[in-house]
Amino acid sequence: MNINMILNGESVSGLGETFSVLNPANEQIIAEIPSTTVEQVNQTIAAAEEAFKTWKNVDDDTINSAFSKIANDIRLAKDEIAQLITLEQGKPLGLAQFEVEGGANWIEYIASLEVPVETIQDPGGKIIKVYNRPLGVVASITPWNWPFLIAIWHLFPALKTKNTVVNKPSEYTPLSTIKLVEIINRHLPKGVCSIVLGKGAVGQTLSEHTDVAKVTFTGSTRTGQSILSHSVNTLKSVVLELGGNDVGIVLDDVDVEEVAPKIFGSAFLNMGQTCAALKRLYVHENVYDALTQKLTEIADSQAVGNGTDVTTTFGPVQNKMQYNKVKAMIDDAVQNGGKIITQAKQLPEKGYFIAPTLVTNLKEGISLVDDEQFGPALPIIKFRDIQDVIKKANNTSFGLGGSVWSKDIEKAQEIANQLETGTVWINSHSDLSPAAEFGGWKLSGLGYSFGLSGLLLYTHKQAVHITQ
Ligand code: NAD
Numbered sequence: 001m002n003i004n005m006i007l008n009g010e011s012v013s014g015l016g017e018t019f020s021v022l023n024p025a026n027e028q029i030i031a032e033i034p035s036t037t038v039e040q041v042n043q044t045i046a047a048a049e050e051a052f053k054t055w056k057n058v059d060d061d062t063i064n065s066a067f068s069k070i071a072n073d074i075r076l077a078k079d080e081i082a083q084l085i086t087l088e089q090g091k092p093l094g095l096a097q098f099e100v101e102g103g104a105n106w107i108e109y110i111a112s113l114e115v116p117v118e119t120i121q122d123p124g125g126k127i128i129k130v131y132n133r134p135l136g137v138v139a140s141i142t143p144w145n146w147p148f149l150i151a152i153w154h155l156f157p158a159l160k161t162k163n164t165v166v167n168k169p170s171e172y173t174p175l176s177t178i179k180l181v182e183i184i185n186r187h188l189p190k191g192v193c194s195i196v197l198g199k200g201a202v203g204q205t206l207s208e209h210t211d212v213a214k215v216t217f218t219g220s221t222r223t224g225q226s227i228l229s230h231s232v233n234t235l236k237s238v239v240l241e242l243g244g245n246d247v248g249i250v251l252d253d254v255d256v257e258e259v260a261p262k263i264f265g266s267a268f269l270n271m272g273q274t275c276a277a278l279k280r281l282y283v284h285e286n287v288y289d290a291l292t293q294k295l296t297e298i299a300d301s302q303a304v305g306n307g308t309d310v311t312t313t314f315g316p317v318q319n320k321m322q323y324n325k326v327k328a329m330i331d332d333a334v335q336n337g338g339k340i341i342t343q344a345k346q347l348p349e350k351g352y353f354i355a356p357t358l359v360t361n362l363k364e365g366i367s368l369v370d371d372e373q374f375g376p377a378l379p380i381i382k383f384r385d386i387q388d389v390i391k392k393a394n395n396t397s398f399g400l401g402g403s404v405w406s407k408d409i410e411k412a413q414e415i416a417n418q419l420e421t422g423t424v425w426i427n428s429h430s431d432l433s434p435a436a437e438f439g440g441w442k443l444s445g446l447g448y449s450f451g452l453s454g455l456l457l458y459t460h461k462q463a464v465h466i467t468q
Contacts, residue, residue, distance in 0.1 A: 003174075005036050005044070005194070006195045009189075015037045016037040017035050020033075024316040035198030036202055045206075047191040048165070049164070049211055066188055067160070068108065070183055075100075087308070089173050090307055090351075091307050092313060093310065095307075096307070106434050107156050110455070115160070115456070130464075132462075135161075136211075138154075139167075140167040141217045144172040144173040147170060151180055153450070154216045160455065161455060165192070177195060181193055181195040200223070204230070214238070215231065220242065228240065239447035242444050243275065243374070243398065243400070244276060248267070249393065249403070250263070250283045250291060254291075264299065267378045273317065273374055283381070283383065296342055299355070299356040304345055305348060322352070326375030337361055337362070338359045338360070342356060362380075366379075369381070394420045399421045401422065421440075422439045438450045
């Protein structure tokens with residue numbers, strides 16, 4: 001496979017410094033990739049601008065039929081893409097296949113949406129038609145946790161609304177996104193969808209460019225803030241999907257056997273490296289012992305290893321920086337009285353492995369509770385008073401997601417109504433839908449993705465006043 005950037009439909013080698021992509025399961029180099037230079041970023045944006053002149057007038061059927069072909073090609077290449085994802089990202093192959101299949105389904109859902117035109121009858125007699133027009137060139141900057149799926153979440157709404165788009169994947173996980181953009185280029189005109197490669201500086205060049213109309217970004221709050229601050233001069237539109245510290249609140253009427261696997265699955269989804277994973281768990285004292293015991297059993301039964309091994313259920317953390325960060329948070333929790341209730345495991349010598357770790361005996365004020373771990377460690381805290389927990393749940397600068405677990409849906413809904421987060425789940429967590437708006441409150445983001453409102457953020461309104 002080519003590991004080049006794609007500029008105006010052509011596979012082109014970068015002319016900048018080379019960076020390495022590592023397999024997180026064994027730290028071996030799997031690719032050395034030359035970065036895109038500033039001049040090449042400029043050329044890519046110029047090609048996207050040129051392509052926009054035609055693409056903005058393309059008819060909807062052409063777009064939808066191309067999306068359908070792209071989804072089919074993705075399914076045909078499912079095993080190859082899943083292998084690439086596991087190699088560069090670390091997740092077990094089954095989860096990588098879920099990421100690919102989920103991506104193909106997502107594309108088909110976006111194809112099924114219609115960009116509306118609203119007709120208003122003005123009281124004065126004239127007709128006003130409100131159109132949702134494309135913006136121009138969209139820059140998409142993606143992270144390393146779900147590299148293939150998040151690229152789909154960015155690229156397809158932009159293309160559906162007749163923008164052209166330039167993606168920069170994370171320098172840690174560019175391979176599956178290059179494959180995606182290659183497939184897209186089989187079915188769309190040259191220049192409509194391109195990819196540039198490199199570290200943060202390439203992302204910065206792209207996002208600051210005066211000819212970029214919008215930046216869609218998923219990643220850390222710090223980088224999101226930097227992108228927003230650089231958008232001021234050009235007043236470009238920015239959508240930011242950032243970090244979180246999602247709370248899960250378990251009431252005392254749950255069936256522990258039923259909820260434990262679901263709670264474990266949503267806290268440790270993708271080894272905990274999921275923006276909307278459950279990241280701090282509050283459990284009512286009446287079910288605390290039973291639930292912590294069941295969660296411990298599930299955690300201890302995980303087969304931790306290389307994701308390409310079919311027996312593996314739990315892969316490595318994606319990169320060394322994140323591995324060190326999660327390790328340091330666990331150590332800090334223990335130094336502050338935290339108790340690890342999961343078994344220490346024999347782990348492979350090489351690679352960034354951390355077994356799923358449950359920590360009890362903690363309270364607010366400790367980093368593992370207050371900050372985003374984005375990795376395989378979950379703090380579990382006992383509670384008695386629900387109003388106190390709601391206050392603690394909201395006492396954070398993040399506001400991405402939260403969940404309430406209870407058989408009493410009405411009571412759960414009352415608690416959900418009090419959480420200051422963009423999404424609240426009742427009896428689940430982190431399962432996203434292409435049909436529902438998803439976005440963070442407070443420092444977790446700006447704008448939304450998904451749903452019709454998410455789609456229309458790739459457009460601007462044009463009101464045409466018609467006087468007969
Ligand atoms: P990151 O911010 O370090 O990197 C994300 C992307 O931004 C990468 O492609 C990187 O090269 C690029 N980048 C870095 N500096 C840049 C700059 N100055 N200008 C432009 N681009 C730049 O984040 P990460 O470590 O890849 O991802 C982890 C974080 O992402 C976590 O905090 C997680 O919660 C968050 N995340 C959020 C969501 C969501 O939808 N809310 C989804 C996934 C991840």
